[in-house]
Amino acid sequence: MTVLQELLQAEFNFEAIEIKKIGGYDNANYSVIGDSSKYIFKTYVFSKDLLAHLEAENEVLLSLERNEKCLFPVPEKFSDGSYLKVVEIDGEQHICRMLAFIDEQFLAEANHSQALLTSFGGFLAELNLQLQKATSYTLQARECEWDLQYYHFSLAYIKDIPNAHNRSIVEYFYRQFETQVLPRISAFRRQIIHGDYNEGNVLVKNDRVVGAIDFGDVTYAPLVYELGIALVYSCYDKEQPLKWIASALKGYNAIIPVEEKEVEILYYVMAARLAVSVCRSAHSRKTDPDNEHALNSEKHSWKLLKYLLRIGPIATEKMLREVCELPKRKELLADVELQKSLQVVSPLLSVSYKNPIVMEKAAFQYMYDSAGNSILDAYNNIPHVGHCHPKVVAAGQIQMASLNTNTRYLYPELSSYAEHLLSKFPKSLTKVFFVNSGSAAADLAYRMACAHTRRKSVMVMEHGYHGNTQIGMEISDYKFSNAKGAGKQNHVLKVAIPDTYRGVYGSENPNSGLKYAKDAIAQMKEFGDEIGAFITEPIIGCGGQVPLAEGYLRALYPAIRAQGGVCISDEVQTGFGRLGDFFWGFEAQGVVPDLVILGKPMANGHPMGAVVVTDEIAASFAQGVEFFSSFGGNPVSCAMGKAVLEVIEEEKLQENAKEVGDYYQSLLEGLKSRFNVIGDVRGSGLFIGVEIVKPGTDEPNTVLAQYIKNELRNANILISTDGPFDNVLKSKPPLCFSKENAKEVVDCLERVLVSNVSSTEGN
Ligand code: PMP
Numbered sequence: 001m002t003v004l005q006e007l008l009q010a011e012f013n014f015e016a017i018e019i020k021k022i023g024g025y026d027n028a029n030y031s032v033i034g035d036s037s038k039y040i041f042k043t044y045v046f047s048k049d050l051l052a053h054l055e056a057e058n059e060v061l062l063s064l065e066r067n068e069k070c071l072f073p074v075p076e077k078f079s080d081g082s083y084l085k086v087v088e089i090d091g092e093q094h095i096c097r098m099l100a101f102i103d104e105q106f107l108a109e110a111n112h113s114q115a116l117l118t119s120f121g122g123f124l125a126e127l128n129l130q131l132q133k134a135t136s137y138t139l140q141a142r143e144c145e146w147d148l149q150y151y152h153f154s155l156a157y158i159k160d161i162p163n164a165h166n167r168s169i170v171e172y173f174y175r176q177f178e179t180q181v182l183p184r185i186s187a188f189r190r191q192i193i194h195g196d197y198n199e200g201n202v203l204v205k206n207d208r209v210v211g212a213i214d215f216g217d218v219t220y221a222p223l224v225y226e227l228g229i230a231l232v233y234s235c236y237d238k239e240q241p242l243k244w245i246a247s248a249l250k251g252y253n254a255i256i257p258v259e260e261k262e263v264e265i266l267y268y269v270m271a272a273r274l275a276v277s278v279c280r281s282a283h284s285r286k287t288d289p290d291n292e293h294a295l296n297s298e299k300h301s302w303k304l305l306k307y308l309l310r311i312g313p314i315a316t317e318k319m320l321r322e323v324c325e326l327p328k329r330k331e332l333l334a335d336v337e338l339q340k341s342l343q344v345v346s347p348l349l350s351v352s353y354k355n356p357i358v359m360e361k362a363a364f365q366y367m368y369d370s371a372g373n374s375i376l377d378a379y380n381n382i383p384h385v386g387h388c389h390p391k392v393v394a395a396g397q398i399q400m401a402s403l404n405t406n407t408r409y410l411y412p413e414l415s416s417y418a419e420h421l422l423s424k425f426p427k428s429l430t431k432v433f434f435v436n437s438g439s440a441a442a443d444l445a446y447r448m449a450c451a452h453t454r455r456k457s458v459m460v461m462e463h464g465y466h467g468n469t470q471i472g473m474e475i476s477d478y479k480f481s482n483a484k485g486a487g488k489q490n491h492v493l494k495v496a497i498p499d500t501y502r503g504v505y506g507s508e509n510p511n512s513g514l515k516y517a518k519d520a521i522a523q524m525k526e527f528g529d530e531i532g533a534f535i536t537e538p539i540i541g542c543g544g545q546v547p548l549a550e551g552y553l554r555a556l557y558p559a560i561r562a563q564g565g566v567c568i569s570d571e572v573q574t575g576f577g578r579l580g581d582f583f584w585g586f587e588a589q590g591v592v593p594d595l596v597i598l599g600k601p602m603a604n605g606h607p608m609g610a611v612v613v614t615d616e617i618a619a620s621f622a623q624g625v626e627f628f629s630s631f632g633g634n635p636v637s638c639a640m641g642k643a644v645l646e647v648i649e650e651e652k653l654q655e656n657a658k659e660v661g662d663y664y665q666s667l668l669e670g671l672k673s674r675f676n677v678i679g680d681v682r683g684s685g686l687f688i689g690v691e692i693v694k695p696g697t698d699e700p701n702t703v704l705a706q707y708i709k710n711e712l713r714n715a716n717i718l719i720s721t722d723g724p725f726d727n728v729l730k731s732k733p734p735l736c737f738s739k740e741n742a743k744e745v746v747d748c749l750e751r752v753l754v755s756n757v758s759s760t761e762g763n
Contacts, residue, residue, distance in 0.1 A: 003089055008032060008041065011078050011085070012098065023292060027216075031101070038101035039076065046086055046093035054095060056138035057215050058083045060192060061099075063134050070126065071203060071211030073099040102211055108199035114247040116207050117234050121251025123209035124197050124230050128223065128256055131192045139192055140220040146195060146276065147219045148228075148269065151177060154276045157283035164651040165736055166302070169309060170275045171390035172363055177272040180313075181265045185222055188262065193226035195219050198233040198297075224262040227252060228269030236274075236297070236304040242316070246323045253324045260327070263320045267313040274305040312368035314360060332358045332370040352720065353713055362387030365734045365741055367718070378745050379718040381687075381732040384576055384601030385647040392604045395643035399636045406630050407434070417638035420645050422612065424583055426592045431618035433611045434633030438572035438599025439467025441609035444627075445595045446471050446533060448613060449566045452620035455532030459524065459560070462497040463543030463724055464536055466570055466597070475535055478542040493527045495520040497540055498549035501680040501691060502698065505549075513551030521559045533595075534560045535568040538585025544723025545689025545730055547682060553589035566617065569593035572609075573687065576601050577648050578735065580658030580685025588684065603640040607631075653735035654685075661685035664731070664742035671746060675753045677704055686737055689722075690729040690749075700725035704756065711752040717745055 005017055018033040019041070032039040044050055058075045062083075066072060075083045076098040085096045110116065145153045155174065161167045194201075195217030203211035227249075234248035235241035252258065258266075281298035284291050308316070318329055358370040364386035367375045377387065385392065403411060418432050433448075435441050450456055458475055460466075465478040473479045473486065480488050488494060497503065498516035505512035524531055534556070540546040557567045574585030575598055582588050584596070594617060599609040609632075613621075621627070631637070648654060665681055668690055672678040679693035691698075692705040705727040712719055720730045731745065 004030065004041070007087060007096070012039075012076070032098075038103060040073070040099045040101050041096065042099070043087075043089060043094045043096050046095050051084065051086070051095055052138045053142055054084055054097060056136045056142075057218050058097070059136065060131070060134050060139075060218055061215055064127075064130055069208070069210050070123075071102050071104065073102060073213050073215070075099055102203060102213060104203040104205050104211060106200055107202040107204050107209065110204040110207075112238075112244075113207065114243070116204065116209070117244050117247035118251035119208045120202060120234060121230070121248035121253070122255055123202070123212070123251075124194070124226070125252045125255030127194060127197075127212060128191070128226060131194070131218075134192045136192065136220065139218060142219050144195070144217060144219050145280070146217045147221055148177075148225045148272055148276065149219075149221055151272055151276055154279040157279035160282035160286050161278065162282070166278075168386070168390055168647070168651065168736075169305060169364070170278060171394075172309075172388065173268070173271040173275045173305065175390045175393060176268050176313075177275075180268045181272070184261065184265065188222040188224055189259070190220060190222050192218060193221050193223065195221070195226065195229065197226065197230040199237075202233075223256075224258075224266065224269055225273075227258065227262070228266050229273050231266065232270050232273050232277075232301075232304065236300040241304060241307055242311070242319055246319060249320060249323045258320075258324045258326075260321075263324055263326055264317060266320055267308065267316040271305060271308050274301045274308070277301045278305065309363055310366060310374055312361065312363070312366060312372075312374040314368045314370065315372040315374060318372045329372075332360060352718075353710070357713075364389070364736050365738075373716050375716045375718055376741055376744060377718050378712075378731045378733045378737070378741070379720050380734065381573060381578065382600045382605050383734050384578070384604055385644055385651065385653060386734045386736040387605075389604055389643075389647060391647050392606075392640050392643040395639040396606060396636055399639035402635075404634055404636045407628070407633050411635050413635040413638035413642070414633050417642040417645075418633075420642055421610070424645070425596070425612055428592055428614050429596060429612045430615050431613050433613070433618075433627060433629075434637065435609045435611070435629050436607045436631050436637075437467070437609045438570075438597060439469050439472045439609075440629070440632070441572070441597040441599055441611050442466035442475070442535070442570065443469040443471045445568050445597050445611045445613075446475060446535070448611065448617055448621045449533035449568060449595060451624050452617045453532035453564060453566060455530060455565070456491045457493065457527070457529035457532050458491060459493045459495060459520070459527075459531045459534040459565075461536040461540060461543075462494055463540050463546070464570075465542040466535060466572075491529065493523060493531065495523055497543050497546055498552045499543070499546045500549050501546070501682065503549070511551070513549035514555050516549055517552050517555035517559070520556055524559070524563070530563050531560060531565040533566050533568055535570060537570040537572075538574050538588055539579075539683065539687060541573045541730070541732075542722055544691065544725075544728030545683050545687065546723075547684065548589060551589075553586065553591045557591045557593075566594040567591070568595040568597065570597045572597055572599035573732070576644070577654030578657055578685050578687050578732065580654065580661045582684075583654060602644065603637055604644050606637060606640045608637045608641055648735070651736065656737075657685035657735050660737055660739050660742055661688065663739050664688060664737075664746070667742060667746040668749075671750055671753065675757070677701060677753065677756075686731070686733055686735055688731045690731075691723075692727045692729060700727035702727045705729060707756065708749065708752050712745070712748055715748045715751075717748055719745070 014034040020031045022029045022031050027044045030041040032041045064072045078085045087094055087096050143150050158167050201214040231245050235244035238244045278301050360370045361368040365377050367377050460475050462477050465476045466472050474489055477494050479485050500507045505515050560567050569586040571584050577583050586593050594614050596612040602608045668681040672681050676696040679698050680691035682689050692701045694701045702725050705721045709721050722728055722730050
């Protein structure tokens, strides 16, 4: 006879005993069949705290009222009248307890209907009303890893999640919990809660919830945590989670009306519970891989966490308010008012869409507008590693709270970031100058080139754009050739865009890059002055995502240098791994520039730019007046820039840009073969252009491109249009964009094209 059998016989006087070990998170549970009844026997490794907690838990259980529609485990007495006993098992002290087994169906095994879920919510509310009456100092003092009040215990397990992007999602939701929930939570109603009202702890009879077991997580906490946890388990294995949440909430709210402030944070509470759950599952997977109990919720939890990310907090809150019959959520400025307010800033300010979008929040590749729409961001390249990426946000917040100063002092963040950044460049590029925007970087790069070559003459690319400063405008054909632009200045030489789709050398000519380069060299010769600097992007964004024809820079750079000029690559759009195959755009052309301009994605939206140059150019520049930028390279910018580099590496975002970008382009190529209004699909990685043309021609179709852009917006997808005819769809999403996201964009584009074809057929 085993120790357990002996113990049970001695304590509970059983005739025949069958003992079966059943799952448990961190203790051992046994199903025990006596001569007439069933029990659950629980053993826990002894600790004083646990003993006190189990006493408190038993007291809560004993305080509950029971009837046939309200079943809870009944603690059984040991022979000495106590409910807990400390026994030595396998040489170790264990606390033991016996609970009467309730022989009903688990929610996990029942057929789920909306009515059942409403009763799930209702039963929890009834239980909460009962628990309201219980008091326990032990439970008030309890520190439980599952309790959201002690969510920080699980932070240590984030590292056990194998996928780096998944780790970031969890960190994002913890950060939201810290900023959206914790500062407000002290004002919320609190009481003893069950704390783990899940499908394995809820009992069902005749399509109604009739009981709850496992009070192991009972604790004293904000009531909204109880509801958030229950709502997670009401829907996490379902296809349309919100529908199930609504049913459960309806049942709960009918008995305990949910307060407005609780509804405002429920989204974040649910997400935090899921975050704790996936962290602990990841930890279990590492430390106790055979513990199925710990792992079986993991898949569902991830699915729901990602679903919450997709739909966002605003849509969720709107639905919750509706169910609880609370006043509607206040939307930010309505469109018209916003437009009016923009007049105060400047009517020149360029805002996307006729009815601009009022944005309230964003996370990774999703943006959430004030009306509650979750918008797939297939357009914005500034939030390079994802909107509000927690690692970048944390880096900025921590540094901002520690030291932020101008560059007149020494601080380690600058050199540490500069070294990391320069490690990404070819050996000849050794010095970095920090500024606060791509424009400031372009301006500075040109000044440095002038200082080095002692020339002002500059060769620029047709349709190129480099910035909004005086110099930026002078070297940007996109601006100076605009109908309202100032025109080209005499020291500026403009060369034809080496465009293999629209250009004079056609799309099939393998030598077109060389031919364009030769043309440019001929133009240089005719130009009165010797060229001091040549500036171009590797893919001309404002030109309509036009990659420079193969071999162009390889032929042109030596010619520039041969006549004493320097070469500037504007990597504001193309840098930092976006192109997939390459970290920098110039690498695609097999050249190394003398100066590189960086901006936009550098600090994920925090204003930061830089010029990276050779030693020689830096030395020439050092001959002139001192260089000083108040904010350029400040500790906060450097900390955030460094975080961006780290995330690109940890989450393998360059590789993701390659994989998802190739897939995205292949889907678009598929559409091109079916719709003759797609003239060209081009780009690299997640920097893509789709040229929209009149059917079967290469004539630009601006009207259709605008129509597509607006239809995608109506379907909650952001892209933009650009190019000299504004007929090129541009997609350059955050690099965490997934294949699923790419498919969503292309499926939507397909629907728009199909409806466009059928609507024009009748004309
Ligand atoms: N260069 C390029 C290629 C750009 O696309 C831009 C911005 N669109 C800039 C420079 C200027 O950057 P910023 O707007 O940050 O000043």
